[in-house]
Amino acid sequence: VSATLGQSAFPAGAPAEEARAARARPVAIPVGGGKGGVGKTFLVANLATALARAGHRVVAADADLEGANLHTCVGVVDPGPSLADFVAGRTDDVRSLLVDTPIANLRILAATHGNFGMAQPEQADRVRLMRQLRELDADFVLVDLGAGTHPAVIDYFMIGEAGIVVITPEPTSLENAYAFLRAAFYRRLQLAMLSHRVREVVALAMDERNERGIRTPLDLLREVRAIDPAEGARFVETMRAFRPRLVVNEARTAEDVKLGFSVRSVCRKFFGIEAEYLGYVNHDEAARRSVRNRRPVVEAEPRSDAAIYIQRVARKLVELGRPEAAESEP
Amino acid sequence: VKPLFEQDHYEVLEIPRDAGADRVERAYRLILSTYGEDSLAGYSVVHAADAAAIRERVETAYRVLSDDAARRSYDASLADARLAAAPSPPEEEELAEPGAAAPEPFEDLDEGGDYDGARLRRARLRRGLDFEEIARKTKVNPSYLGFIEEERYADLPPRVYVRGFVMAYAACLGLDPLAVAASYMRRYDAERPRQRRRFSRGS
Numbered sequence: 001v002s003a004t005l006g007q008s009a010f011p012a013g014a015p016a017e018e019a020r021a022a023r024a025r026p027v028a029i030p031v032g033g034g035k036g037g038v039g040k041t042f043l044v045a046n047l048a049t050a051l052a053r054a055g056h057r058v059v060a061a062d063a064d065l066e067g068a069n070l071h072t073c074v075g076v077v078d079p080g081p082s083l084a085d086f087v088a089g090r091t092d093d094v095r096s097l098l099v100d101t102p103i104a105n106l107r108i109l110a111a112t113h114g115n116f117g118m119a120q121p122e123q124a125d126r127v128r129l130m131r132q133l134r135e136l137d138a139d140f141v142l143v144d145l146g147a148g149t150h151p152a153v154i155d156y157f158m159i160g161e162a163g164i165v166v167i168t169p170e171p172t173s174l175e176n177a178y179a180f181l182r183a184a185f186y187r188r189l190q191l192a193m194l195s196h197r198v199r200e201v202v203a204l205a206m207d208e209r210n211e212r213g214i215r216t217p218l219d220l221l222r223e224v225r226a227i228d229p230a231e232g233a234r235f236v237e238t239m240r241a242f243r244p245r246l247v248v249n250e251a252r253t254a255e256d257v258k259l260g261f262s263v264r265s266v267c268r269k270f271f272g273i274e275a276e277y278l279g280y281v282n283h284d285e286a287a288r289r290s291v292r293n294r295r296p297v298v299e300a301e302p303r304s305d306a307a308i309y310i311q312r313v314a315r316k317l318v319e320l321g322r323p324e325a326a327e328s329e330p
Numbered sequence: 331v332k333p334l335f336e337q338d339h340y341e342v343l344e345i346p347r348d349a350g351a352d353r354v355e356r357a358y359r360l361i362l363s364t365y366g367e368d369s370l371a372g373y374s375v376v377h378a379a380d381a382a383a384i385r386e387r388v389e390t391a392y393r394v395l396s397d398d399a400a401r402r403s404y405d406a407s408l409a410d411a412r413l414a415a416a417p418s419p420p421e422e423e424e425l426a427e428p429g430a431a432a433p434e435p436f437e438d439l440d441e442g443g444d445y446d447g448a449r450l451r452r453a454r455l456r457r458g459l460d461f462e463e464i465a466r467k468t469k470v471n472p473s474y475l476g477f478i479e480e481e482r483y484a485d486l487p488p489r490v491y492v493r494g495f496v497m498a499y500a501a502c503l504g505l506d507p508l509a510v511a512a513s514y515m516r517r518y519d520a521e522r523p524r525q526r527r528r529f530s531r532g533s
Contacts, residue, residue, distance in 0.1 A: 262371030
């Protein structure tokens, strides 16, 4: 083991072994954010690499079928087998689709490559895919989500209770991030609520311009409580279990760094959702260079600003470990 | 999960009940800027009327919690009210304090090496400090702080001042001033002769 920064920054070796023995299934971390171009794929590639360099066995899965390029970010030019084979029914076993990368301990599940006509996986496919991803023989499974709030995207956010939402300091990013959080939470609620009437109200609330004026999860909770107090209690339970994590990307100023705390406050006050501010990655030319060179920045320039911040976030993921609630099936 | 008007002052400021004066101050500033008139964080969710209502609640909360006597009597009234009700669940352990230093709950990842400009900037951002704040505390001109981070040595005053600035800056970040200055000035001494002034300093 060379004493590079990335490795020394983590409890590598024996602690990684211990952590592995302690859990049978991988920690599954979906990474979304609503808006395209905020750095989801960049973050997945680099967090996965940082974890892999620390001795954890990592799988990074690309669920962004329309902008699939996770493989490129980790230096795999032509992944060969991909998620497309799973969706098309050519194989039923995700394990057979994992591809090695130039980075030790890191494998990827690539999305389709040059197949424009590929259909989105049906919901049943997505559920099957998520189940298999959660059963992989790995320590961490990171899932790169596409943009938008379509069920085909947000369903993947349910693979773990503590998915990451990536934001950049721009109104467009925040608008999409809040829409994403709301959609992800409502989707979860729909599955958790038992009463038909309540599920209907949740469906109604998913339309932001609904006629009942339900704007936020807290408004919705009021409605649900009025219909059925028992469902209200289930609602609160679901709310408590939902712990999205925030990462601010492209931070340039102290103000940008504080944005994560501010978003956390808005989530708490307006959504009733406890988000966690995991960290930030600053704007760094080294990041841009690394994408051009198709090598994660934590590997190519581990002493760059961006790499140091990413490793800090990765270290936090290790410390936080597996959330208890990750067991629930979507 | 309580609406704003039912929240107590601590909940409004999102701090635990034993928060010290420092924490009250930071939380107040953070929430005020979060719900400021053109705050980025609330975009698309927080309407102007909501933001105004929150600011008003926050001002009241701050007025009480930042005044020792007022806070003591408020705490007593909370305790009385709670005798009747069931005890509230303990505060969730905070991973990161609002506005504090950083979302970094663990020890600093000490990347080692020299205290160069980039490392100072990282330390500063981690603490959520901008140049103006540091300038207020250190009395060092904010543009000099910027030059120190950018290692624009030629734009800085003579060496003896630079060393003083770096020490003041380091102290403000909670770093060891002597160690930081020694490391920074080593780079300065090696690099300074090679730099010409890049920009005119203006008047």
